[in-house]
Amino acid sequence: MNWDILIRYAPALVGGFGVTIFCWLMGSAVGLAIGFAVALAAAVPSRALKAVLRVYVEVLRGTPFLMQLFILYSGGPAIGLRLSATTAGIVGLGLYSSAYYSEIFRAGFAAVPRGQIEAAMSVGMAPIDILARVRLPIALVAAAPPIINTLIVMSKETVVLSIITVPELMYQMQTMAAETFTAFDAIFAMAVFYWCLVEVVSRLGRRVEERATAFLASR
Template identity: 55%
Template structure:
């Protein structure tokens, strides 16, 4: 078994690096898109809010596998030709953005309305209110959910192997097919993902402690 992992170790590490890359790119882009959707929902006219609500409900109501298939295999029908890795990142971005949008919307709802009304009363522009009040206070409330969904998004990367993205699941599947050691290969998959989730969790806890340190009473 040790010889098997020694043989396939470089491929597993490369697959893990691709998994981290796809997850990081997808998480950052979907978080940015989700933030934009949440802000537009808050300030846009009602018809635009309805359109965004339809987008959110459609994406949240369909499996990521189906979305990825439509994007990768259906895209060429409308002139959208994407290689596997870009298609995987775009797929993760589309899939994650509605969830992040709802998390940000919930965080914004937790900001006391009195603070926003007071800011408007002293002449602050909406852009300043967003940058100095809505985002900082909303992020404090939304951070645990943001970290939690980011962890969930790591596990969705295994679906990218379906469109031949050479991420960890793809490499593990190849290793299992060639060696017939399915228990060991899936154990390696679980350990890699456990390590990634543990890192994200620790970073999330540090960020939460930093953002909420001013809320902790001092002795």
């Protein structure tokens, strides 16, 4: 392990890690928002809408993220869509993860006991109140563990963004390895950065799950 090289490239690696976290957080926010909207729309009694949403989910889940990223970044200009590498990376992560989040939210809504919904209807609650005060809290509690797990998985998917020249951690690591011929040192540094990120998310996730379980038990 060459510590002199690691120290020399530390600013670039830290900067790349910052870009990684930014893309991951923004992409996750986009994915959660779209996934939640898709899950809500799937509850609308329309076969045509359900079919469209099912195709959306299955196409995004059934094709590699790398292929989707290339289509968005390299194929976008063909239809007038010109995005910077970072923007394309964020949008790509958001769209790709939204398919998984939509299924997580769908399963969360399905976990709401039918009896509680019927009880809310029997006392005259409006559909929007039933959603906000009955269905949504229980669904979010049920969805918390898989959401945390998907967040962790998506944090590691950010390495693919280096393919379209997003200056994230993998990109900086490849630059360091190419310039110094110290591939092991670069890979080791990247592994430490990702391990720290996953460890932080895991610990925060366990806290969220504990609070969610306590909330569910108190109802």
